[in-house]
Structure formats: C-alpha cells, structure tokens
Amino acid sequence: MTKTIVVKIGTSSLTQPETGQLALSTIATLTETLCYLRHQGHNVILVSSGAVGVGCARLGLTERPKAIALKQAVAAVGQGRLMRIYDDLFSTLEQPIAQVLLTRADLVQRSRYLNAYNTFQELLGLGVIPVVNENDTVAVEELKFGDNDTLSALVASLVEADWLFLLTDVDRLYSADPRTVPDARPISLISNMKELAELQIQTGGQGSQWGTGGMVTKISAARIAIAAGVRTVITQGRFPRNIEKIIQGEAIGTHFQPQPEPTSARKRWIAYGLVPTGKLYLDDGAINAILQAGKSLLAAGIKAVEGEFGNQEAVQLCDRHGNEIARGLVNYNSEDLQKICGCHSRDIAGILGYAGAETVIHRDNLVLI
Numbered sequence: 041m042t043k044t045i046v047v048k049i050g051t052s053s054l055t056q057p058e059t060g061q062l063a064l065s066t067i068a069t070l071t072e073t074l075c076y077l078r079h080q081g082h083n084v085i086l087v088s089s090g091a092v093g094v095g096c097a098r099l100g101l102t103e104r105p106k107a108i109a110l111k112q113a114v115a116a117v118g119q120g121r122l123m124r125i126y127d128d129l130f131s132t133l134e135q136p137i138a139q140v141l142l143t144r145a146d147l148v149q150r151s152r153y154l155n156a157y158n159t160f161q162e163l164l165g166l167g168v169i170p171v172v173n174e175n176d177t178v179a180v181e182e183l184k185f186g187d188n189d190t191l192s193a194l195v196a197s198l199v200e201a202d203w204l205f206l207l208t209d210v211d212r213l214y215s216a217d218p219r220t221v222p223d224a225r226p227i228s229l230i231s232n233m234k235e236l237a238e239l240q241i242q243t244g245g246q247g248s249q250w251g252t253g254g255m256v257t258k259i260s261a262a263r264i265a266i267a268a269g270v271r272t273v274i275t276q277g278r279f280p281r282n283i284e285k286i287i288q289g290e291a292i293g294t295h296f297q298p299q300p301e302p303t304s305a306r307k308r309w310i311a312y313g314l315v316p317t318g319k320l321y322l323d324d325g326a327i328n329a330i331l332q333a334g335k336s337l338l339a340a341g342i343k344a345v346e347g348e349f350g351n352q353e354a355v356q357l358c359d360r361h362g363n364e365i366a367r368g369l370v371n372y373n374s375e376d377l378q379k380i381c382g383c384h385s386r387d388i389a390g391i392l393g394y395a396g397a398e399t400v401i402h403r404d405n406l407v408l409i
C-alpha cells in the first residue's frame with residue numbers, strides 16, 4: 041500500500057563533524073534509499089537542512105554565523121550547492137526532485153497553507169521528491185520555523201503523512217544527552233505524550249556544533265506529528281537504509297506512536313500553523329470546562345490577558361503558572377478582552393457597547409495542546 045514518508049536530515053548527519061565538509065556517502069545512501077522507496081510506490085518528501093552548514097564550508101567559515109544577515113547570506117550560498125548535489129545524485133538514478141523553500145508565513149495564512157498542500161499533492165502525483173528547507177535567506181526572526189524538525193513535522197501534518205523520520209547524529213532518544221551522560225537510558229517507544237512527560241527526558245543544550253535545536257525540537261516535532269496521526273521515528277542519519285528496515289517492522293531508533301484519533305486538519309492549522317500573538321490566563325473552572333467537558337471559553341473564566349491581538353487571531357490558553365493547555369481563535373481583540381475578562385457573557389454588550397459573540401473562543405476553534 042502506498043505510504044507517504046517524510047524524511048528529515050539534519051546538518052549533523054549531512055556534514056562531517058571534523059571538517060564541516062559534506063558526508064558524501066551518507067547523502068548518496070540517502071538518495072538510493074529514497075529512490076528505492078519511490079520504486080516501492082511510496083510518496084517521499086525530503087526535508088533537508090544544511091544550507092548554512094554547506095554555505096559555511098563553501099566560504100571557509102569555521103563556525104555557524106550568529107549575525108542574522110550573515111547567516112541569511114551564507115544560507116543563500118549553501119542552498120544552491122546543496123540542491124546541485126541532490127539533483128546530481130537523484131538524476132543519476134532518474135528520480136526528479138523539486139526545491140520547496142517555505143517560510144512560516146506560508147502556513148499562517150489559511151489560503152497559502154492550502155496552496156502549499158495543493159503543490160505538495162501535485163508534486164507527489166508527478167512522482168517527484170520535494171526537497172524542502174526553510175527559506176532562510178528571507179525568513180524574518182518573528183516569523184520563522186527556526187528549526188527543520190518543526191518544519192518537517194508541519195509538512196508531515198500538512199500532507200497527512202504515514203511516517204516522519206528524524207535523522208540525526210545519535211541512534212535514538214535517551215533519558216538524557218548521551219554525550220554528557222554516558223549511562224543515559226535508551227528509549228525505544230513512546231506510546232503517548234503523557235508517557236513522554238513521565239519519563240522526564242533531559243535534553244541538555246542546543247545540539248551539536250552545526251545543528252539547531254538539539255533534541256528539544258525533535259521531541260516537539262514528534263508531538264506535532266503524532267497529533268496528525270504520523271508515526272515518528274528518531275534514528276541515526278549515518279545509516280539511511282535503516283528507514284527501509286524500520287518500515288518493514290524492525291525496532292530501530294525511538295518510535296513515537298501516532299495518536300489514535302488525529303486532530304482535524306483545521307484544528308492542526310490553528311494549533312501549529314498559526315503563530316499565537318497573545319496569552320489568556322484562565323481560572324480552574326474554565327480549565328476544567330475546556331479540558332474535561334470540551335466546552336467553549338467564556339469571558340468569565342479569564343483572569344488576565346497578555347499581548348496585543350486582533351479578532352480571529354490565535355492565542356495561547358494558560359493556567360495560572362503560564363503552562364499552555366490549549367490554543368484557539370479569539371472572537372475579541374485584546375483591547376476589548378481586557379475590558380470584559382472575568383465578566384458574565386450577558387454584561388458584554390453593556391461594557392463594550394455592541395453585542396459581540398457569546399463565547400471568547402468557540403470550541404470549534406479551540407485545540408488542546
């Protein structure tokens with residue numbers, strides 16, 4: 041049966057740690073593996089990091105630039121080279137590929153989100169392997185994916201993939217960073233996110249010298265993907281052939297089991313496509329109503345409002361400590377919400393001078409995180 045498989049490879053796997061030069065044998069084996077999967081009839085999407093790393097190697101820079109403008113310039117140099125290498129290798133195996141460079145803004149607007157979906161469908165229908173990266177050269181700080189783990193999970197969610205492989209420089213997830221904690225315990229399976237929270241995994245710093253985000257972003261990527269019904273695997277990038285073995289059932293890497301009832305596409309867009317612009321702090325009654333009874337959010341349950349946002353923008357719903365429990369689209373802008381928070385719905389018209397919506401966030405526009 042045709043499966044849709046998204047494979048994300050990180051800079052740490054694409055380059056040699058000592059020199060920063062490309063790990064050619066890894067890239068070649070990855071190419072062969074993805075072509076094999078295509079021949080098996082599967083849809084394949086590659087999310088490849090490496091623009092900054094390859095750009096640095098090309099320009100003789102020995103560390104990842106911190107200044108944004110320089111990083112964006114370096115990415116422009118590296119992305120072209122990276123695609124050249126992929127195109128040479130895939131073309132040798134007669135596999136067409138396409139470059140898809142996305143920015144966060146492409147997924148925020150619903151019409152652009154759907155447009156991205158349609159483009160992926162067309163490419164997959166044509167038998168092409170899209171090679172995706174963040175459009176680092178034009179991405180602005182406020183509106184960035186920031187790391188390709190998140191980007192790959194959003195792509196997997198967008199296309200409703202069956203598998204997401206996060207290829208990295210460790211063989212799986214451990215209870216703590218195995219580089220600094222030698223007796224860290226390997227983890228093979230995470231059945232749900234509650235189990236993950238109970239494991240209290242330590243993720244240390246921001247990852248390897250060239251990587252972005254380390255394990256933290258892989259775990260949050262897995263969270264996004266499994267909510268969309270995508271089985272997610274963290275495994276070693278140096279052995280791309282393991283992807284075939286894993287699909288055939290071998291227990292390699294760390295598997296995150298998909299949620300049995302995936303969140304609907306529109307709610308996934310609200311939760312992860314949009315960028316929240318404010319926070320609402322709720323009282324215990326409102327939290328219970330949302331979590332236990334699946335109710336809408338009323339003004340009476342809001343203790344405080346943070347940030348500036350317009351009507352129909354996405355906000356985070358938090359408990360008193362600021363822990364996020366849900367996200368949703370608000371029916372009032374922040375200015376009006378400041379005036380009516382804590383009030384009964386019947387008093388809203390009198391306070392604001394117009395009869396607005398009865399709910400602050402309707403349950404159809406509210407997603408538990």
Ligand SMILES: Nc1ncnc2c1ncn2[C@@H]1O[C@H](COP(=O)(O)OP(=O)(O)O)[C@@H](O)[C@H]1O
Pocket residue numbers: 049050051052053207208209210212213214215216217218219241242243244245246247248249250251252253254255
């Ligand atoms: N709990 C953990 N289990 C496994 N690896 C971890 C953990 N915490 C931190 N890490 C680190 O995360 C790194 C991988 O992240 P990163 O460097 O961003 O890779 P990539 O370039 O593949 O995205 C590993 O090299 C490892 O040292």
Ligand SMILES: N[C@@H](CCC(=O)OP(=O)(O)O)C(=O)O
Pocket residue numbers: 049050051052088089090091092093115173174176186187188189247250251252253254
């Ligand atoms: N878009 C950036 C990669 C960002 C990123 O997440 O890197 P990595 O942690 O190596 O997957 C680039 O191409 O260099």
